[in-house]
Amino acid sequence: MKMKLVRGLTLITxxxxxxxxxxxxxxxxxxxxxxxxxxxxVVIAQQKGYFAEQGLDVxxxxxxxxxTPAKLVAAGKVDLAVSYQTSLTIDVAAGLPLVRSxxxxxxxxxxxxxxxxxxxRSLADLKGKTIGIAIAGNEEATIGTMLASAGIRYDxxxxxxxxxxxxxxxxxxxxxxIWGGLRNFETNQLALEGHPARAFFPEEHGVPNYDELxxxxxxxxxxxxxxxxxxxxxxxxxxYITNHPQQAWQEFVAYAPDTLNTELNRLAWRDTxxxxxxxxxxxxxxxxxxxxxxxxxxxxxxxxxPALKFVIQP
Numbered sequence: 001m002k003m004k005l006v007r008g009l010t011l012i013t014x015x016x017x018x019x020x021x022x023x024x025x026x027x028x029x030x031x032x033x034x035x036x037x038x039x040x041x042v043v044i045a046q047q048k049g050y051f052a053e054q055g056l057d058v059x060x061x062x063x064x065x066x067x068t069p070a071k072l073v074a075a076g077k078v079d080l081a082v083s084y085q086t087s088l089t090i091d092v093a094a095g096l097p098l099v100r101s102x103x104x105x106x107x108x109x110x111x112x113x114x115x116x117x118x119x120x121r122s123l124a125d126l127k128g129k130t131i132g133i134a135i136a137g138n139e140e141a142t143i144g145t146m147l148a149s150a151g152i153r154y155d156x157x158x159x160x161x162x163x164x165x166x167x168x169x170x171x172x173x174x175x176x177x178i179w180g181g182l183r184n185f186e187t188n189q190l191a192l193e194g195h196p197a198r199a200f201f202p203e204e205h206g207v208p209n210y211d212e213l214x215x216x217x218x219x220x221x222x223x224x225x226x227x228x229x230x231x232x233x234x235x236x237x238x239x240y241i242t243n244h245p246q247q248a249w250q251e252f253v254a255y256a257p258d259t260l261n262t263e264l265n266r267l268a269w270r271d272t273x274x275x276x277x278x279x280x281x282x283x284x285x286x287x288x289x290x291x292x293x294x295x296x297x298x299x300x301x302x303x304x305x306p307a308l309k310f311v312i313q314p
Contacts, residue, residue: 141298
């Protein structure tokens with residue numbers, strides 16, 4: 001009996017020791033922007049202790065410059081960063097050692113927006129009009145494809161860079177449409193300011209579906225086990241958010257009540273819920289191949305990138 005007890009205690013000690021080793025993992029995650037409802041699963045995983053349950057100490061950072069998070073991962077300065085499938089495809093094509101490790105938002109959020117009270121009722125009405133963008137990049141591929149679905153050439157519209165003043169540029173009539181606003185944010189912001197907008201969605205007008213927000217890791221040195229546990233915590237958080245949206249909202253707001261508890265964020269939270277990836281670690285290889293081929297076809301990248309190049313190998 002004594003020998004069995006000793007063996008039992010030894011086994012428990014070994015298990016606890018192994019658990020302690022597994023728990024000794026810290027990760028730094030840099031967001032793509034300041035904390036907002038798009039980051040719901042990350043915040044809830046932190047607030048509910050799901051990361052800690054997976055043996056992870058996750059430090060969440062906001063970038064001083066939204067263009068740098070993925071580059072910092074590539075340089076080995078941070079472990080993980082929130083990025084976009086579109087940006088990741090371009091970065092990998094440019095040779096940055098990045099790989100997708102999870103998906104936060106599994107559908108496009110970007111949309112081409114016009115004012116409801118304006119004279120643009122369909123994409124065809126944009127011929128000869130001015131479209132404001134926030135960042136120059138792949139708009140010829142995306143906007144061009146959408147316009148082509150209505151029989152308009154890309155050179156039949158005027159593209160102007162309005163920076164981050166998308167909503168105000170549309171509301172004041174500086175531009176007739178905007179590209180780069182998110183359907184869960186800018187549409188709500190415009191409505192709250194008394195300028196209801198109509199949105200045209202890229203995935204309904206020739207642009208392949210893609211993941212809006214993804215988490216990226218360094219392709220040359222990552223901890224596959226830690227990333228697996230990170231994804232498990234995210235999945236638990238999404239399950240909780242899906243089952244308890246109002247309670248999750250309160251816990252999300254509690255993360256930074258002074259900045260998060262706003263009517264715009266409340267509306268954005270409502271509109272973002274159905275877009276969270278239910279299985280953050282899962283990846284649509286066919287979809288990634290299709291989108292990469294689309295980017296190459298339109299000259300955004302030189303040649304398609306095989307989807308397997310984006311996959312974390314356990």
